[in-house]
Amino acid sequence: MKKLLLAVVILVTTIASAQKNSILLGGNVGFSSEKIGDSKLENFEFSPKAGYQFAEKWTAGVEGSIMNVKSTGTDKTEKYKIGGFVRYSTPLSQMFSFYTDLGVGYQNTSLNNAKGMYASLTPALFINMKNGFGLNFSIGGINYDNLDGKNDPRQQRLGFDFGKTLNIGVSKNFAL
Template structure:
């Protein structure tokens, strides 16, 4: 009987610890880090892309978090003769729905913004003068699932979902602006995002 009682207490404590992950007052830390490199036939140097956007969120009430990501992106495309560097800010709101003690569905609304510039790049990868200023502002709704194997770790799987983006390029010499607006649904299961959030 004593062993059974201790087992029930342990299970109850474990269930409470997983449910407490998304309670009011909790903080989650995560982010996005990635890089890639590719070599185009005929190019002297490889293209290189790097992006780092750490994020922090705060649960303003049970299962509802708001937060932001702040970071930097660097995309040097020698094959296209262009380098784009940008400062990025990505405020978000997230809502969790409990499916079980350890699994939760979530929906996230994010408004990513990037402010940067383009520079010329020669065939040897040398960076030249600034050619344009760039601004990107979007809005995305993304669904996903979170699995909580421990009290402080959430493993997440999500897809891009529904999104809108306004991208503007202002030519440095002429002052002319070119704007591109895009809207669409990108719920491709072949393009799944995997991430980890730490909860405190």
């Protein structure tokens, strides 16, 4: 585990910053599986992102997420998110940039047809691998979401999960 973390840190230090008037395409893919006794829970998530870098350090765009959750003995649940984001980035070197994303949007889940909103603030590190293609690393952030279903009481969550998660994504900046 320590070797993997060291390799990730070395890899992150190789990213170059994006250029003004460029298009950003990126995203994350995630999978988790948990088994306790006879119960099994599986999550799969795909989260694409597209934006336009309108100033040297600022990017704005759209983000989405599709998640499938399967649990033993229950139906499959699907969750969708669509929203916008604003990114502020600061180059640290030719290879590395630090950035923070602020995302806000709408969410829907097939469980009780619940609908609501979400907001997230995520600091991260971008490593430029070559020609604007790079890896994104984050270790959590601040998240808020709410859902209101037909037969369920309104759900609200506020999360502060720095150090509890590790997210690795891929992105590419295309110069215009």
